[in-house]
Amino acid sequence: MLTERQRAILQAVVENYIRSAEPVGSRTIARLTGLNLSPATIRNEMADLEAMGYLEQPHTSAGRIPSYKGYRYYVDHLLTPEAIDRAWVEALERRFYARSVAIEEALRKTAAILAELTHYAVVALGPEVFTARLVKLEFVPLDEARAVTVLVTDTGHVEHKVVELPQGLSAEDLAHLVERINAELKGAAISTLAPKIHRLLAQAMESNREALFRAERFFEALLHPREEARLIVDGTTEIIAQPEFRSVDRVRELLKLFEAEEPLFTVLRQVEDGVQVHIGLEDVLGLGSPLSLVTATLTVGEGQRTTIGIIGPPRMDYAKAIGLLSALSFIFDAWRERGLG
Amino acid sequence: MLTERQRAILQAVVENYIRSAEPVGSRTIARLTGLNLSPATIRNEMADLEAMGYLEQPHTSAGRIPSYKGYRYYVDHLLTPEAIDRAWVEALERRFYARSVAIEEALRKTAAILAELTHYAVVALGPEVFTARLVKLEFVPLDEARAVTVLVTDTGHVEHKVVELPQGLSAEDLAHLVERINAELKGAAISTLAPKIHRLLAQAMESNREALFRAERFFEALLHPREEARLIVDGTTEIIAQPEFRSVDRVRELLKLFEAEEPLFTVLRQVEDGVQVHIGLEDVLGLGSPLSLVTATLTVGEGQRTTIGIIGPPRMDYAKAIGLLSALSFIFDAWRERGLG
DNA sequence: AGTTAGCACTCGTTCCGTCCGAGTGCTAAC
DNA sequence: GTTAGCACTCGGACGGAACGAGTGCTAACT
Structure with a gap:
């Protein structure tokens, strides 16, 4: 669509504007490009580029700045990525x-x-915690009412939480459950943990529905590793x-x-x-x-x-x-x- | 030092300035305080307060603003803490x-x-991690070369770190050492941990000086819980x-x-x-x-x-x-x- | 003696007109 | 197709005038 010359001018405008943060005029371009053209010619080209939507003019008597379309064209066709240091x-x-x-x-x-x-x-x-895999779930009681749970993933990520101990379940019971989770679910993706733990709990505690309910609430809370951004x-x-x-x-x-x-x-x-x-x-x-x-x-x-x-x-x-x-x-x-x- | 009236005026100036962020003039004060004084009188008092260093004037034709000394006096003697919501x-x-x-x-x-x-x-x-007490130190191997260490304190704080396994010491050896640390140092303040672990290691590994050295380096690294602010x-x-x-x-x-x-x-x-x-x-x-x-x-x-x-x-x-x-x-x-x- | 009205003065802010320069678009000549 | 020339536009800097808020001082009042 654009002629070679227009591309050169567009590039010059973009790069100049990136450097100076000031609208760039025909005179500058004339000096800057190797095209050896007079400002007047550049002006004509720039008017065309503006008509095509690649450039914009903040106000009549200012130079041009690139439009989004202009930046896009520059990024897609004109830019050479900076050499890596x-x-x-x-x-x-x-x-x-x-x-x-x-x-x-x-x-x-x-x-x-x-x-x-x-x-x-x-x-x-x-x-992303969810796609990582479980390496270990730890359960550390702090006092009668509270404990810290720690979840370690294969990426070396650690997710931890202070939790309240559910009534009716002893710390030993919970430690036991955590042990089973570790034994059976190591290597599972964190995102798949919830249903798996669900099953495991149901299996382990089928006799005591009240306790099962509480345990489920407990693990649910700690397994929702903060979705917070x-x-x-x-x-x-x-x-x-x-x-x-x-x-x-x-x-x-x-x-x-x-x-x-x-x-x-x-x-x-x-x-x-x-x-x-x-x-x-x-x-x-x-x-x-x-x-x-x-x-x-x-x-x-x-x-x-x-x-x-x-x-x-x-x-x-x-x-x-x-x-x-x-x-x-x-x-x-x-x-x-x-x-x- | 200050008369009752001066205190009232100082207070009025400070509180007004706090609200409005604009230098406050004699007229405003005259209207605002219940003193029933004319602006002229206020002006005289304000001039005195300025001479004593409690007030300042950004420029001649502006109102007064409190100086640091003025704020200080206000905070120490005039302010009534806001009622708690x-x-x-x-x-x-x-x-x-x-x-x-x-x-x-x-x-x-x-x-x-x-x-x-x-x-x-x-x-x-x-x-402050240092003054908290150790509840548990965990050691979780990730792969052949790396592990995660997790430190849980009595305040529910968790400090964790990815560490490289020292060569010449197996994961089992380290797990063992961590076990002993937990058994013997639970409840110790984090700040006192370093020398205690030192002693414990020396005691446990006196036979193997090379391994001892490596273990010490290992624990030292993980015990400097980031002093980063x-x-x-x-x-x-x-x-x-x-x-x-x-x-x-x-x-x-x-x-x-x-x-x-x-x-x-x-x-x-x-x-x-x-x-x-x-x-x-x-x-x-x-x-x-x-x-x-x-x-x-x-x-x-x-x-x-x-x-x-x-x-x-x-x-x-x-x-x-x-x-x-x-x-x-x-x-x-x-x-x-x-x-x- | 303390208080206040009156007044001249100061100084920052806003407004407005001018000037300047950078840049443009257009026309006509090359 | 390119360029020189020129009238035109517009933002920014500069400067003076008008304004207003506020002061300090003096003289009068209670």
């Missing part, structure tokens, strides 16, 4: 290989590093330093978004595999101001995925974000293979 | 009594509620809505403070018992803009304290903050007694 990869690898570390910890560190590197915000889904967020101060957040209202809106967790959580859950660029998230997130997101899905265990994303203004450095996230999923693949081997 | 206390009590809950969880919820109620930020120290922060969006944070720079500064954790952590650690008001924290926190803090120390277990604080601009509603925190420590006392009984 070997030093960075090695630093990350050292961090992960050096010592064993639970996935959540790894994600947290990664998010912090990405935020520092990009100067954008980084969000990540906490590890486990959203990892970092780099808030970084993204706030971007010029688009010079207004306090926008900052407030962003912080609210991060605090609410839910909207971002659902977005991250629905992203497709691989590295994806989402331009203009404001409607899906219910925001008043535009936002972009570059996501990557990381495979962290057998059949377990998690998602990490870099959030910036639409004027974000997609090349860098894509480059970093590609490298990251590569590193995670290597880590996983080695970690499990 | 029974509904609030009951809501909190229900939350804590209703179901057993780990202290960290309780603190988090409390912080959220306080933030919503006050429209300021709330910070709290995570529970465990700072709970909530209400960022609330405090940001305060008029003093209309400038993005101040917002950024505040967010940096919350992210750094360390400065606030040390401040919270050093506060004295009871409800304390700290006016003007900027120097101790290394900030460019003023900030106040109202803290309360909460007793959460035998000999275990934690600190919670409400952060606001110096123009914060001290009466409300003090009222809420007093009520809170009362609730915690009741909770603790009941939780342990």
Whole structure:
């Protein structure tokens, strides 16, 4: 659709705007591209690009900025992912290989590093507990009325809860039940645990229906490992330093978004595999101001995925974000293979 | 030192400024207090109060605002803590009594509620792991090379870590050692654990010095339960809505403070018992803009304290903050007694 | 002696007009 | 198809005027 020249101009506009955060005019483009064209010619082309919807003009006497369509075209056809910084990869690898570390910890560190590197915000889904497998369920009485239950998964994740002991069931009874659960259900996916425990309880306690009922309530409570969003967020101060957040209202809106967790959580859950660029998230997130997101899905265990994303203004450095996230999923693949081997 | 009238005027200025965030003038005071004095008289008194250092004038033709000294006098002599909202206390009590809950969880919820109620930020120290007592140490092998260790304390707190298995020591050996630790050290304070384990290991493995060395390294690693600041922060969006944070720079500064954790952590650690008001924290926190803090120390277990604080601009509603925190420590006392009984 | 009315003065805020510069679209010439 | 030239637009910075809230001081009042 676009001529070679138009593509060059579009690219120049996008990249310039990404760098400067200011609308870019024909003069700048004329100087910047190797096309050796006069500003007037560029102006004509830019008018065409605007008519086609790739560029926008904040007001008559300003330069052009890319529209979402323009960004999209840039991301899909013009951008070359930033070359991966070997030093960075090695630093990350050292961090992960050096010592064993639970996935959540790894994600947290990664998010912090990405935020520092990009100067954008980084969000990540906490590890999906449901698809992990049971390694051990622990039952630790604290006093007459309370106990701590601890659930350990094969990904090194630990889920714990203080629970009230059900009346009519002794701590010994419960410890016994937990023992049986461990013996029979080790290796089962957490998501399949509930019905299995159900069956097991029914089998073990068929004689005493009252106790069965109480035991079921007890295990049900502890097995609903908080569905609460486990959203990892970092780099808030970084993204706030971007010029688009010079207004306090926008900052407030962003912080609210991060605090609410839910909207971002659902977005991250629905992203497709691989590295994806989402331009203009404001409607899906219910925001008043535009936002972009570059996501990557990381495979962290057998059949377990998690998602990490870099959030910036639409004027974000997609090349860098894509480059970093590609490298990251590569590193995670290597880590996983080695970690499990 | 101050006459009754001066005290009344000072109080009126402080309370007005707290409400309006605008310098308050003589006219307003004349209308507001029941003193039935003309603005001119008030002006004379205010000039005196300024000379004594209780009030300040942003510029000649503006009203007065309290100085730190003025706030201090207000807090120490003039303020009446806000009456406690029974509904609030009951809501909190229900939350804590209703179901057993780990202290960290309780603190988090409390912080959220306080933030919503006050429209300021709330910070709290995570529970002090060191003074808690060991209930159980668990050792859960994940695969040939890694294991998860889980430490449960009497406060319902759980500390866990993925660790690498030391070469030359089998998982059985380690499980055995952990068993002995549990048998002999249950009830010991976490802070005293290290030397005790040391002795126990030496005793158990005197025959094999190489293995002893490795085991020591292993336990040492897992016993340093992250000294990382465990700072709970909530209400960022609330405090940001305060008029003093209309400038993005101040917002950024505040967010940096919350992210750094360390400065606030040390401040919270050093506060004295009871409800304390700290006016003007900027120097101790290394900030460019003023900030106040109202803290309360909460007793959460035998000999275990934690600190919670409400952060606001110096123009914060001290009466409300003090009222809420007093009520809170009362609730915690009741909770603790009941939780342990 | 304490209180108050009156008044000149200060200073931040808002409003408005001007100027400037960056950038555009259009036309006509190359 | 490209470019020089030019009139035009519009936001931003600058500066002065008007305004208003508030002060300090003096002189009069109780």
